Amino acid sequence: MSRVLMRTLRDLFLISFVLVSFSSVGSTENILKARLLGNISTIDGAKINQVNDHVIAENVYSHLVRYKPGSVDIEPDLAVSWTISRDGKVYTFNLRKGVKWHKEFGGFTAKDVKYSIERTLDPKTKSPNAGDFSLVDKVEVIDDYTVRISLKEPYAPFLTVTLPYRAGWILNQAAVEKFGSEYGLNPIGTGPFIFDRYIPGTEVVLSANKDYYAGPPKLDRIVFKPISEETVAEIALERGDIDIMYFRSPEVYQRLKVKKGIVVEEKTGPGIYSLVFNIDKKPFSDPRVRKAIHHAINKDQIVKYILGGIATKGTNVLPPNFLSYTEAVTQYDYSLEKAKGLLREAGFGEGFKTTLYYSQLSPWPLVVPVIQEDLKKVNIDVELKGLEHASLMSFIRARKHDFGVQPMLRPPDPDMIFYLMFHSKGTFNATGYRSEDENIEKARVEMSLDKRKAIYVQLQKKVVEDSPTIPLFYLKVLVARKPYVKGHPVDLLNGFWGYSTYIEK
């Protein structure tokens, strides 16, 4: 190749190298680079049912009431106060005044609440959250700043689950109609950040809402970068391509915990990860067999060695941070003798064969071989069958299994666990359990907090005693960040609270 050409190429390379190295210097803006676990699909509040969209939406939209950042308690958001009728069916909200929609879409009023709920319920919207509002009878605009929601029957978790979670995002009618089918990538909300720019597969940029009702956020911008592979995200964090990330991998956790210049934070999340039995199929129809298996599994070993610190041992069907959680339930200590004894009683002293269906989503592939080994010791021969996550969830939902796994991560109200998992009509009922339907229904309409708690305490005792599922562990929510990222509360529900977060270099 000619000398001139070589020289030109060399110079070009050097110039670009210099340009790229200096490209990150010189900005006085407070910009946070955060990891998204994957690409976004749509930021239309009524259509979101995956984590990545949820993260963005939580910063763009507001709720009537929302979760306190980093917690499962609720606080006012667009509603400043509210009253509930004695029969628990009518909620009247007094709304915040002076709240502005992004990009000059006017002021927030009660009709926006009515619009949002009715649009979610409209079958044409095809909203995954429609079921959450199925109990809504009507929504009335009393005046610009008062809205009344009437339910068909009382539903205690309406304020603690329905409104602060995905169904409760408030949208603007003019914006939805203006953007039509493109609204999903042009969302308009009242939240602390405005949806600024989206480069498919590369980044989602949110910019500060200077008119946010509680004052502008500390950050000027958040740049979300989709990185699906955990190791790649780890490298990006170390390099500074991102400043903060939520992650799941135990190996990444082990490495980052001891790495200088990275801070790892963890908090037990509202998720329960269980083994599930199909109680209509032999031999799992016999509670003694289920209890035997419960005694045969060494949960401590799994939590300590396999999950290496990213989880805590599961002892109850409710995670510890849920209302009414109690430790006064049957304890199934690790005991091969008890297990063998119960199996003998049930007529299975010689053991039996079964298949355990599991999800290929981390950390199940790490956990199930240990379960297999544990059960071998009591003569139960377990064949492992791994399915892709969505396939497994369909499989379990249709109760095609005898023995399977079930991850469950829902907003933190006991009704979410008991109704969805243990009521005969629950959509996540993977066991066929149906003997507590009446109590579960009673609890969800009970408006007195103490009475509700009491019913749930009884339910916990009964369900743990019957053991249709074996709670294995509660996963922690894991966040790794650079030390200069401050004010970020660990979000327990797939969110990312950008408002209080800031960079201090």
Place this chain on the structure above:
Amino acid sequence: MSRYIFRTIFSALPTLIGVLTCVFLLTRLIPGDPALLILGENAPQEQILQLRKDLGLDQPIYVQYFHYLYQVFHGNLGISLRTERSVIKEIMDVLPYTTELAIAGIFVSVIIGVPIGVISANRRNTMTDFVAMTFAILGVSMPVFWTGILSTLLFSLYLGWLPAIGGGDPANLIDRILHLILPSTAIGMAASAITARMTRASMLDVLHQDYIQTARAKGLEELKVLYKHALRNALIPVITVVGLNMGRLLGGTIVTEIVFARPGMGKLLVDAIYARDYPQVQGVVAFFAAMVIIVNLLVDLAYSIADPRVELS
């Protein structure tokens, strides 16, 4: 020439239909219901059934199939079930990134593979030949996932020379090139092994020809002999191999895009499969198939230009 092009495209149609049929059937064989995945597991059964109806999923499979073929041949790849945007639009948003990765990959495979093949052929059965061919085997054996992460660790994290993730600022050409270096090398390495072996075999063939001996006897510099005379003629099969590599390379973009967190059709395809987004899966695979067909067509044309003995017939 234009008749040839037309005939080639026409004869590629059965291949394209075959690919579309396969992917249509395969996606529907995977367990998992798109309506359920869109609406979420908490949705009431009636709503799920209604959505299945709206998406046409309740129709018999042959009806869905012919409807799909009809749509495709009218240029309509349908609407993505997840994002509700046109499938073509979703693909167009990221197609440039995949295209540049595939081209850069081919480029890498040629600039690494061809010289190695030439040197190997020239020093046949020596240590150099052995080392070069071992390198070629290693290149094709090491998974892109592994070489990708290792190269990122070395060049991005420890040395800080190159970016680790992303496709770069779309408006900045230099930035995009820098973001291409590691992924295209990872993906080109495996392809370069095949190119190297093909070049070597082809060169060996040519180097034994009389005119090469004549050129050497006339006192021509070795480099000129190798590159100006021998390689030119040896390149013909190599061009063919480049075309064949394209299919493999496009498949390789899937893993590469995940490892380097790059936007692209590979990542789009993976996301669509997880979400059982049938129209998106079908659309992306159709595009991949079309790209492979077009590249092979171009290879045939290049072939006919490079070798005047070859007539397009």
